[in-house]
Amino acid sequence: MAGEKEEVVLLSFWCSPFAMKARIALDEKGVPHEIREENLTEKSHLLLTMNPVHKKVPVLIHNGKPICESSLIVEYVDEVWTHEPQLLPSDPYLRAQARFWADLIDKKVFSTAWSVWFVKGGPKEGAKEELMETLKLLESELGEKAYFCGERFGYLDLSFFPYYLWIRQLEKTIETGLEVVIEAELPKLEGWMKRCMLRESVSASLPDLDKLRDYIRQLRKKKIDTQA
Amino acid sequence: MAGEKEEVVLLSFWCSPFAMKARIALDEKGVPHEIREENLTEKSHLLLTMNPVHKKVPVLIHNGKPICESSLIVEYVDEVWTHEPQLLPSDPYLRAQARFWADLIDKKVFSTAWSVWFVKGGPKEGAKEELMETLKLLESELGEKAYFCGERFGYLDLSFFPYYLWIRQLEKTIETGLEVVIEAELPKLEGWMKRCMLRESVSASLPDLDKLRDYIRQLRKKKIDTQA
Numbered sequence: 001m002a003g004e005k006e007e008v009v010l011l012s013f014w015c016s017p018f019a020m021k022a023r024i025a026l027d028e029k030g031v032p033h034e035i036r037e038e039n040l041t042e043k044s045h046l047l048l049t050m051n052p053v054h055k056k057v058p059v060l061i062h063n064g065k066p067i068c069e070s071s072l073i074v075e076y077v078d079e080v081w082t083h084e085p086q087l088l089p090s091d092p093y094l095r096a097q098a099r100f101w102a103d104l105i106d107k108k109v110f111s112t113a114w115s116v117w118f119v120k121g122g123p124k125e126g127a128k129e130e131l132m133e134t135l136k137l138l139e140s141e142l143g144e145k146a147y148f149c150g151e152r153f154g155y156l157d158l159s160f161f162p163y164y165l166w167i168r169q170l171e172k173t174i175e176t177g178l179e180v181v182i183e184a185e186l187p188k189l190e191g192w193m194k195r196c197m198l199r200e201s202v203s204a205s206l207p208d209l210d211k212l213r214d215y216i217r218q219l220r221k222k223k224i225d226t227q228a
Numbered sequence: 229m230a231g232e233k234e235e236v237v238l239l240s241f242w243c244s245p246f247a248m249k250a251r252i253a254l255d256e257k258g259v260p261h262e263i264r265e266e267n268l269t270e271k272s273h274l275l276l277t278m279n280p281v282h283k284k285v286p287v288l289i290h291n292g293k294p295i296c297e298s299s300l301i302v303e304y305v306d307e308v309w310t311h312e313p314q315l316l317p318s319d320p321y322l323r324a325q326a327r328f329w330a331d332l333i334d335k336k337v338f339s340t341a342w343s344v345w346f347v348k349g350g351p352k353e354g355a356k357e358e359l360m361e362t363l364k365l366l367e368s369e370l371g372e373k374a375y376f377c378g379e380r381f382g383y384l385d386l387s388f389f390p391y392y393l394w395i396r397q398l399e400k401t402i403e404t405g406l407e408v409v410i411e412a413e414l415p416k417l418e419g420w421m422k423r424c425m426l427r428e429s430v431s432a433s434l435p436d437l438d439k440l441r442d443y444i445r446q447l448r449k450k451k452i453d454t455q456a
Contacts, residue, residue, distance in 0.1 A: 077321040092307040096295045
C-alpha cells in the first residue's frame with residue numbers, strides 16, 4: 001500500500017463503544033484516517049447510503065467503499081494493513097478462539113447490560129447474575145495474562161474494552177450495587193482495564209467520562225420513558 | 229498438513245442447520261472427518277467438555293482441540309486447509325462483504341423464523357414482514373449471480389442454504405401462507421436453492437425432509453406447550 005494515496009474515513013459517534021473498537025484498531029495499526037462525527041438523531045445521507053441495511057455507526061469508508069459492523073471493520077483493517085502489530089493471532093486455532101470470545105462479547109455483554117441499567121424500576125430479574133456470569137468467564141479467560149492473547153494488546157482486548165468501560169460508567173451513573181461486586185470478583189479485569197487505559201490508542205479514543213455519564217443519564221431517561 | 233495424521237471429528241445433530249454449515253464446509257474442502265451424532269436431550273460428556281460455554285453443536289474437534297460456533301468453524305476450516313476451493317474470497321473487501329451478509333443471516337434469519345412458525349396462535353405481528361424484508365435483501369444481493377460470490381459456491385452460500393432449507397420446510401409443515409409469497413417474490417433464491425441442492429457437499433448433508441417435517445412438528449408442539 002506504501003505510496004498509494006489512501007482515503008480512510010470512519011463514520012463515528014463520540015461515545016459509541018462499537019465505533020471505539022474501530023478507532024482503536026486504526027490507531028493500533030497506525031492507519032491515518034479521518035473521523036466524521038455523526039448526529040444519530042439526524043443521520044447523514046452518507047451514513048444512510050454507506051450502511052443502508054443497519055444505518056448504524058461505525059462505517060469505515062476505504063477509498064469510497066464501505067465496511068460495516070465493528071468486528072468486521074477490525075478484521076478488515078488487520079487484513080488490508082498487514083504490517084505489525086497484528087491484531088488477530090496468526091495461528092488459525094488461536095484466531096478461532098479470539099473470534100469465539102469476541103462473538104460472545106458482541107452477543108451477550110451489551111445486550112445484558114441493557115437489561116440491567118435501562119429497565120424501568122431496576123434490573124430485570126436475573127440480569128445482573130447473567131452479566132456477572134459472562135464477565136466471570138472473561139475474567140477466567142484472561143487469567144494471569146496481561147492481555148487476552150498474552151503479552152500483546154490485540155483483537156480481543158479492543159473488542160471488549162469499550163463495553164467494559166461502558167459497564168463501569170453505567171454503574172457509576174445508575175447505581176445497582178454492582179460496583180462492589182465487580183471490584184471484588186473481577187480483580188483481573190479491573191487490572192487489565194487500567195493497563196488498557198494507559199495505551200495511546202485507547203486514551204485517544206476515550207470519551208470524556210463526565211460527558212459520557214451525562215449522556216447515559218439522558219439516554220436512560222429516553223429509553224425508560226418509552227417503556228410500558 | 230500432507231502426511232500428518234489428522235483427527236477431525238464433528239459433533240453434530242442430524243437436522244441442525246448450524247451443523248449443516250460445518251458439514252458442507254468440510255465436504256467442500258474434502259477434509260476427511262468423522263461425524264458424531266449428539267442426543268440433544270442428553271448431551272454427551274464430550275460435547276459439554278468441548279463447548280462448556282454454549283453446550284451446543286456443532287463443535288469441530290481437530291486433533292483434540294475444539295472449535296465452536298458454526299461460522300467460526302467454517303473460517304477455521306478454510307484457514308487450516310488452504311487448498312482449493314477457497315470458501316471465503318481472498319480479497320479483504322469481498323471477505324468483509326461476505327462476512328457482513330453471513331452475520332446478518334446469523335442474527336436475523338433464524339430468530340425471525342422462530343417468531344413466525346413457533347408462536348402459539350400464529351406468527352407474531354410483523355414477523356412475516358420482517359422475515360420477507362431480510363430475504364428480499366438477500367434476493368437482491370444474489371441478483372443475477374449463480375452463487376452469492378459469483379460463479380463459485382462458497383462461504384455465503386453454505387452459510388445461508390441450511391436456514392433457507394429450514395424456512396421452506398417450516399412453511400410446508402406449518403402453513404402460514406408464506407409459500408406463495410416466497411415463490412412469487414424470491415425467484416432468484418428459489419433457483420439458487422435448487423442449484424445448491426445439486427451439489428454433492430449439500431446433498432450429502434441434507435436431512436431426510438419427511439423426517440425433518442416430523443421433527444419440526446414435534447419441536448413446535450414442545451415449544452408451544454411451554455408458552456404462556
